Amino acid sequence: MSIIKAENITKTYNESTIPVHAINGINLQIEEGEFTAIVGPSGCGKTTFLNILGGLDKATKGSVEVAGVNIGEMPDSKLIDFRLKNIGFVFQAYNLIPVLTNKENIEFIMLLQKKDKKERETRAMELLEQMGIADKANLRPSELSGGQQQRVAVARALASKPAFILADEPTANLDSKSTATLLDIMAKMNQEEKATFVFSTHDQRVIDKAKRVITLEDGVVISDVTR
Amino acid sequence: MLLKLSWKNVWRSKARSFVVIGSIILGVWALLIGTGFMNGFGVSYMADVINHDVSNIQVHNKEFKKDFDINYFVSNGTEKAAKVRTWPHVKATTTRIIINGMISSPKKGAAVQIRGIDIANEQKVTQLDSLLIEGSYFKGLKRHPIIIGSKLAKTLHVKLRSKVVLTFTNDEGLITAGAFRIVGIVKSSSVKINELYAFVKQKDLAKITSIGHQVHELAILLEPHVNEAATVAKYNQTYKGDMVETWKEIAPELALMQQMYNQMLYILMLIIMTALVFGIVNTMLMAVLERYRELGMLMAVGMGKANVYAMILIETIYLGLVGAPLGLLAGWLTLSYYSKVGVDLTEYSEGLESFGYSSILYPYLENNVYLIVTFSVVVTAIIGALYPAWKAVKLNPVEALHKI
Numbered sequence: 001m002s003i004i005k006a007e008n009i010t011k012t013y014n015e016s017t018i019p020v021h022a023i024n025g026i027n028l029q030i031e032e033g034e035f036t037a038i039v040g041p042s043g044c045g046k047t048t049f050l051n052i053l054g055g056l057d058k059a060t061k062g063s064v065e066v067a068g069v070n071i072g073e074m075p076d077s078k079l080i081d082f083r084l085k086n087i088g089f090v091f092q093a094y095n096l097i098p099v100l101t102n103k104e105n106i107e108f109i110m111l112l113q114k115k116d117k118k119e120r121e122t123r124a125m126e127l128l129e130q131m132g133i134a135d136k137a138n139l140r141p142s143e144l145s146g147g148q149q150q151r152v153a154v155a156r157a158l159a160s161k162p163a164f165i166l167a168d169e170p171t172a173n174l175d176s177k178s179t180a181t182l183l184d185i186m187a188k189m190n191q192e193e194k195a196t197f198v199f200s201t202h203d204q205r206v207i208d209k210a211k212r213v214i215t216l217e218d219g220v221v222i223s224d225v226t227r
Numbered sequence: 228m229l230l231k232l233s234w235k236n237v238w239r240s241k242a243r244s245f246v247v248i249g250s251i252i253l254g255v256w257a258l259l260i261g262t263g264f265m266n267g268f269g270v271s272y273m274a275d276v277i278n279h280d281v282s283n284i285q286v287h288n289k290e291f292k293k294d295f296d297i298n299y300f301v302s303n304g305t306e307k308a309a310k311v312r313t314w315p316h317v318k319a320t321t322t323r324i325i326i327n328g329m330i331s332s333p334k335k336g337a338a339v340q341i342r343g344i345d346i347a348n349e350q351k352v353t354q355l356d357s358l359l360i361e362g363s364y365f366k367g368l369k370r371h372p373i374i375i376g377s378k379l380a381k382t383l384h385v386k387l388r389s390k391v392v393l394t395f396t397n398d399e400g401l402i403t404a405g406a407f408r409i410v411g412i413v414k415s416s417s418v419k420i421n422e423l424y425a426f427v428k429q430k431d432l433a434k435i436t437s438i439g440h441q442v443h444e445l446a447i448l449l450e451p452h453v454n455e456a457a458t459v460a461k462y463n464q465t466y467k468g469d470m471v472e473t474w475k476e477i478a479p480e481l482a483l484m485q486q487m488y489n490q491m492l493y494i495l496m497l498i499i500m501t502a503l504v505f506g507i508v509n510t511m512l513m514a515v516l517e518r519y520r521e522l523g524m525l526m527a528v529g530m531g532k533a534n535v536y537a538m539i540l541i542e543t544i545y546l547g548l549v550g551a552p553l554g555l556l557a558g559w560l561t562l563s564y565y566s567k568v569g570v571d572l573t574e575y576s577e578g579l580e581s582f583g584y585s586s587i588l589y590p591y592l593e594n595n596v597y598l599i600v601t602f603s604v605v606v607t608a609i610i611g612a613l614y615p616a617w618k619a620v621k622l623n624p625v626e627a628l629h630k631i
Contacts, residue, residue, distance in 0.1 A: 056527055056625050077532070084529020091628060095524040099235035104228070111228045112529055156528075 003067060003164050003196050004030040004053055010061035011048050011219075022048040023059070024219035030164070030198060035190045037199045037210035045219040046200035047168055053198065054087050054166045055079045067163045084112055088157030088195075090167035094149040096141040102152045103128065103137040109159045127155035130192075131185055147178025151185060158189060164196035171203045183209045229534060233541035237549075240514070247510045248550040254499045255554025255600055256561070262492045263562045263590035264570070269488040270591045273481050275416045278448070279353050281477045283455050286445035286462065289470045295327050297398050297436065297443075304442035307466055308348070311445070314461065316453040321348035322442035324432050328395030330375070330425055332383035339379070339425040341393055343432030352448045355413065355426065362387045362411035371431050372410035376421035380412050387412065393425065397436050405435040492596065500607040507611025511543055515615045522619050523627020532620040539616035540609060547608030551601050559597070565590050 011023040022045045030036055038046050051057035052064060055071045063072050067086055074082060083089075096105045106124040115123075128134040131151040133144070141149050150170060157165045167186075171179040187209060189195045199206055207213055215223040237244050277283060286307070288299035301307065301322075308320040324343030329336055346365050350356050355374070356364035365372050373391060375383075385391060389409050397403040407427060415421055433439060449458060455473040462471050475482040515522065522535060570588040 051625050054527075056628075080526065080529055080531050083527065089524075089528055091524065093520070095521065095628070097232070097521065097525075099239055100232065108228065108232075109528060112531075112534070 001032050002029045002065075003032050003034075004028070004198070005065040006053065006062065007064075008062040009049070009052060009059045009064065011045070011052060011057070012060045015060070021219050023052070025062070026216075026219075026221055028214065028221065028224075030196065032163075032196055033190065033194050034212055035187065035197050035210055036212040036214060037201055037207050038214045038216060039200075039202055039207055040216035041202065044216040046202075046216055048219075049216065050166050050168055050198070050200045054089065055083050084109070085160065086163040088160065088162040088165035090150070090153050090157050090165060090170045092169040092172045094141070094146070094153045094173075096149060096152055096156070098141055101138050101140055102133070102144065105141065105152055106156045106159050109156055113160055123159060124155070127158055128152075130189065131155050132181075145178065147174050147181060150174060150178070150182055154182070154186060154189070158193065158195060161193075162195075164198060167197060167199045167201075169201055169203070170199060171201065171206055176205070179203065179205050229538055230541060233538050234545055236514070236518075236538070236542050237545045240517075243510055243513065244546060247506060247546050248553070250503060250506050251547060251550025251604060252554040252557060254503045255551055255604060256557045258495055258499045258600055259555070259558030259592060259596070260561055260590070261495050262596060263558070263566075263592040264588065265491055265495075266488055266592055267566075267570075267588045267590040269484055271589055272416060273485065276478060276481055277474050279355070279358060279415050280417045280419060281474045282352055282446040283449040283453075283474055284447040284458060284462070285472050285477055286447070287443065287470045287472075289468070291325075291443055292470070295325065297326055297396065297438070300438070300441040300443060301445055301469055304445055305440055308442075308445050310465075311447055311458075311462065314458065316450050317458065318448045318450050319348060319351035320445060320447050321345050321352040322429070323349075323444040323446065324429055324436070324438065324441075325443040326395045326432070326436070328393055330379070330383065331392050331394065332385045332389060334384040335382060337379060337382050338423075339375075339393070340419075340423055341395060341425050341427060341432065343429040344426055345429050349426075352446050358413035358415045358420065359411050360414045362409065365410055365428060368408055368410045371405065371407040372428065373407035374411040374413055374426040375409060376424060377412050377414040378421040379423070379425070380409070382422070385409055391425075393427070395436075398438060403435060405431070407431075492599075496600070496603055500603055503604075503607050504611045507543060507546070507608060508614055510546075511539060511612055511615035512618065514542070515539065515619045519622060519627050520630050523622055523624040523630070526622070527624040527628060536616045536620050539619050540612045543608045543612035543615075544605060547604045551604040554604075555597055555601065562590050562592055 006026055006028040009023050009026040010021065013020045013022060026049060038049060040046055048057065052059050055074070059072055063070055069082065071079060071082060097108065100108065103124045106127055107120040110120040110123060125134060125137065128137050131154065133148050133151055136144055136148060141152060144152065171182060174182065183206060186197055190197055199210065201207065212226045214221055286301055288301055290296065291299035304322050308322045311317055312320045322345050326341045328339060328341050330339040350364065360377060365374070380386065383391065387409055390406055391409065392404050392406050394402060394404045413420060447458065449455060459471050459473060525535060566589050570590070572588055
């Protein structure tokens, strides 16, 4: 079943002055349980495409369906709620809340979903165990290494059991050891939790691990390889 | 968790939060001190005038105050005063004969209001004896003793035991005079007591004027903080035909002053809170801009605009709720201290006394002011947070996430 269905996606900036086509008519389907990397050189449109798939940005043309719902036509207020329930995000700079503990950071998403305390705590601890950082539950993000922080960010993204997880350059700030650990964990989550991952990256280590690699150049898909 | 997150956010930048909290403490303290000191002037002035001069309620013949004609008495005034004295909440009553006339010494003359007083009851109503700065309260002189104010004594160039002559028109319209000897000199913040009144024994004045036991004025002092309306209503029901006035009618300037001091509180509050609003807006705007990326992330992962708005609002309210009680405590402690020891303004006593103010100031603040100030700080915090919170919810998550 297609989790994401993008049809003829176009994103043009400065439409009224000098138009810049960041994305130029992309058609794509991503199935449930995929571990997909969107790759390409800087400025090829990876992040823009990911933002459109995640409902953070609107396409100039075309439609995006996530879990059968056309998110392109959704008003902002509904889109926020839709993202909360269906999409997990992992950012390059981790973007954890510095004043909360690692466990609270993971619980926060479930709290927004109005899940009860017991469920939140159990799920957060379960994820921290899976990430191998259960002993860091009550520390703050600043007390962890970059790799560990990114693992908390992945746990946060998985907390609400979303339809898929969008990870924008998740390994860009990590050393090779942390990258390997993170990728192993994400691959494991992909297998065990059937979590669908979509990365934007130009990190070869991520590309090597991906089951499907979609290459963009100048806003168009130039190759789509499933391994 | 929103409450918890907001509380933790407040302490992200301790120095910045302490600056805002400090300015709230200072603002609240300044507001309380300013109001307390202003009120102190007003309350002590009003208390002086009510306790030493006009009392809570006065009763006259309806015609008397038109021309202060000696022939308009309060019928059975002495009996009425005795009866009213037994009523609930009435602390004391006294009667007076009041005649406008002249007082002259060998060197000078001046216009005075001659007040023939019942010395025992006058003491209870106006504590006239407590205002003595020289001499005694009608003791030591058997024949025609008189007490005058310090300013009047200066004007007449007289001192204790000096002889003065009171001249006035009697009940038949004839000029009458009587010689009196000064037995005491009083000083008060009331200009009238200092310059205008001459106090003599009621029986001495009655003898000179031949008006017998008739009186022109009943003065009624109530227990502290008792509303005059009930006693006025009871008097009017019991004795019809007299003119009964409260201090607010007798001295409307006092009521006006009371009103003015109340308004000053709000004006001062407006000034201080306006300054505070700008401080809060500035700080919270900095807090929002500093966390721009984080706020973008929160909105990206699904935190609704209402929650983001509420979070900023709660953070600001926390700042107010930390600052306001400390400011209130500081203000309360300062006012409590100075309300006991007073603020010595004797350096400016001449100027103050010419306006009827005491040179020792005792700040005073009613309890409800503390509540009003607390409420206004919370409202100010909310107003100060509106713009930064609006700015936060207006951000574009994509732009915010890529902000360096």
